[in-house]
Amino acid sequence: MTADAAPVTPAPLFGTAVVAGVGLIGGSVALGLRQRFLARTVIGLDANMDVLREAEALGVVDEVRAAPGEWLRGADLVILAAPMRALTGLARDLAPYVNPGALVTDVGSVKGGIAAEMERLGVRSFVAGHPMAGSERGGVTHASASLLENAVWVLTPTESTPLTALSRARLLVEHLGAAPVVMPPDAHDALVATISHLPYLASLALTHMVARDERLSLLAAGGFRDLTRVASGDPRMSRDMVVENKDALRGALTRFRKQLERLEADLDDPEELLAAAHEGKRTRDSLPVVKRSLLPAKFDLVVAVPDKPNQIGAVTQALGAAHVNIKDIEVLAIREEGGALRLGLESPEEVQRAAALLRAQGFEVRGRG
Template sequence: MDSASTFGTVLIAGVGLIGGSVALRMKNLLLARKVIGLDASSQVLNNAIALGVIDEARLDVGEWLSEVDLVVLSAPVSALPDLGRTIAGFTRPDTLFTDVGSVKSPIAEALSHVPNFVPGHPMAGSERGGVEHATGLMLQNAVWVLTPTDDTSLTALSKVRALVEALGAAPIVMPPDAHDALVATISHLPYVASLALTHMVARDERLALLAAGGFRDLTRVASGDPRMSRDMVVENKNALRQALRRFRRELERLEAQLEVPEELLEAARESKRTRDSLPIVRRTILPPRQDLIVAVEDKPGELGRITQIVGFAGINIKDIEVLAIREQGGSVRLGLETPDDVERARSLLEAEGYVTRSRV
C-alpha cells in the first residue's frame, strides 16, 4: 500500500480518544471506505455515530469481521491481547492488524501469532479522554513508534508505515523493549510524579491555596483517565521501577546540592539548556534524515535481525521504509540521524553479510 491507497473496511476496536482520532483522520483523508467501531459500551458507540467518527457500530465480534481489511486495536492496554486474539479468530488471513497501546512488549508477545500484526504507539493524546474529544489533528506530525518483532512481516510493516505517513504522523521503528524503557522515563514516570505531587496537595489544604499555574502545568497528566493510566503504568512496571530508581538518585543529588549552591546553579543551567533544546512540533518540515539502503531476503526474522544489529550498537533508527519486495527479496531504507550513524550501521550490517548503500 502506498500513501494514496485506501482500505475497504476498517475496524476501530475500542472507540476512545486515540481510536476515535484515527477513525476521524482516516475518514477525513478518504483512507477508508467504511469505518466500523467495536466497543463494549453502547453509549460510546452511539456518541461515535452521532459525532461522525464511525459509520457503523458493533457491540460483539462475529462472522461480520471477515469483511474487515484493517484492525486498529485501541482498547485499554490490559485488554488489548485478549481483544486482539478474539478478533483474529474471525478475520481473514490477509487482514492487517496494528494497535495504539502505550506499552509494547506484552502486546507484541501476546499477539505474535496474529498474521500481519504490527505493534504501534502514536505519541499523542490528551488528559481529556473519550471519543467526544477525538480529533484527527491530534495525529498530525506526532511521532508514531512501530515496534516490529521477529514475527513481523516486511510487507505488513510497509503497509502500516505507509498508513502512519498518510495520517500525517512520523514513523519511528525500534524494538518493543526499547520503546517501553523510553516511555517509562518520558511518559510513565511523569505521571507517577504528578500523582505524588497532587497527593501532597490533597493532604494539606494550605498547599491547594497556593497551587497556581506552574503547579497545574506540571501535574496536568494527573487529570487523565485513572483506570487507563493505572493500566498503562502497571503493564510497564518493570521498566518504570528502573526509571523511578534513577529519579530517586537525581532527587538525592539535588538535595545534597542544596548545601553547594554553585553545583545547584550548574544543575539548573544544565536543565535549562536541555529543556530549551527540546524539539517543538512543527506542522510542515520534519528534520532531515540520512538514509542507509539494505538489501534483504523476504523471510521471517530479517527485519528484526537488522534492527537488533543496529539498535544494540546504540544507533537510533528514526524511521524505516520497505522499498521493494519480490520473491527473491527486496530492500529496506533505514532513516538515521547522522552520517556517522550511517557509516557505523553500514559497517555492522556488512560484517553480518548484508549488502548496503547510503543515500544522504
C-alpha cells in the same frame, strides 16, 4: 466539463478498516481514516452501544458493530484501540475472524505484552504501535483527526514481524499525518517509562503531598498546576498504563532517585547546582513542540483530488465563483493515485454549501459531521 474530465476519487489505501474501541484515540484514527480518504469504509466496533451511537452521530465511523464475528473477515485493516486492560482480551476475541492478509495494529501505551500475545494467537501481520498523542479529555466526543497530526507514532516490530506488514503500518501512520518511529518493544517501554510513566508517578506524589495539607492548595497555583496536569487524566487508564509497564518503571524510578540525590547534594555546592539548572533549561527548551492545525476541525472540508493537472485550481475556482471564503488550505496525504485537500471555511453552513457545490462537480468530499 465532459464526462471524461470528471474527477475520479483516488483509490484508498484500505478497503474496510475496523477500529475496535472507539474512544479518544480510536475515534481520532477513525476520523483520520475517513477524512483523509484512507479507507473506503470505517467500521467502529465497541461493546458500548452509547459510544457507537455517538461515534455514528459525530460522523466518526461509517458503520458500527457491537461484537466481533464473521463480518470481520472482510476487513483489510484492524486497529485495536481498547484501553490497556481490555487489549489482550480484545485480541483473543478478534483473532479467530481476522483475515490473514489484513494488517493488524494497536495503539496501546505499553508494547512488551501485546506482540507476544498476537504471535501466540497466530496473527502474523501484526505491528504494535503507540501514537504519542492524548489529552486529559477522553472519549469519542473529543476525538479529532488533528490530534494525530505531527504526533510521534512508535511502531515496535519484533524479529518475526513481516517487513511487508511493517511498511504498510508505516504508510498508514504517515498518511494519518503522524511521524512513524521504529524501535523494539522493550526499548519503547523503557523510553515511555522515563518520559511518561515516571512523570505521572512524580506528579501523583506531588499532589498527594498537597492532599495531606490543605493550606498548600491555597498557594498551589501556576507552576504547580502545570506540573501536576498529568495527574488529572483518567485514573483507571493511568493506573493500567503504569502497572502494565512496572518493570521498566522501577528502573526509571531508580534513576530518578539518583538524579534527585545528586541535586540535593548540590544544594551545598551552588556552582554545581547552577550548572545543573543551566543544563536543565537547555534540555527543556530543546524539546520538540508538536505543531497541529489551528483551525477548528468542525469547519473543515476535505476533498479527494485525483492526480490530474489543476485539480486544486478546479476546487478553489468552483468555490470562489460561489463566493465561498477559503480561510485555510492544506494538501493532505498525496499518493501516486492522487490525494486530499483540506479546506478551512468560516462556518458549518459554508462547509455544507461548499460540499454541495463540489459534489455537483463530481468531487468526493467529507466534513467533520
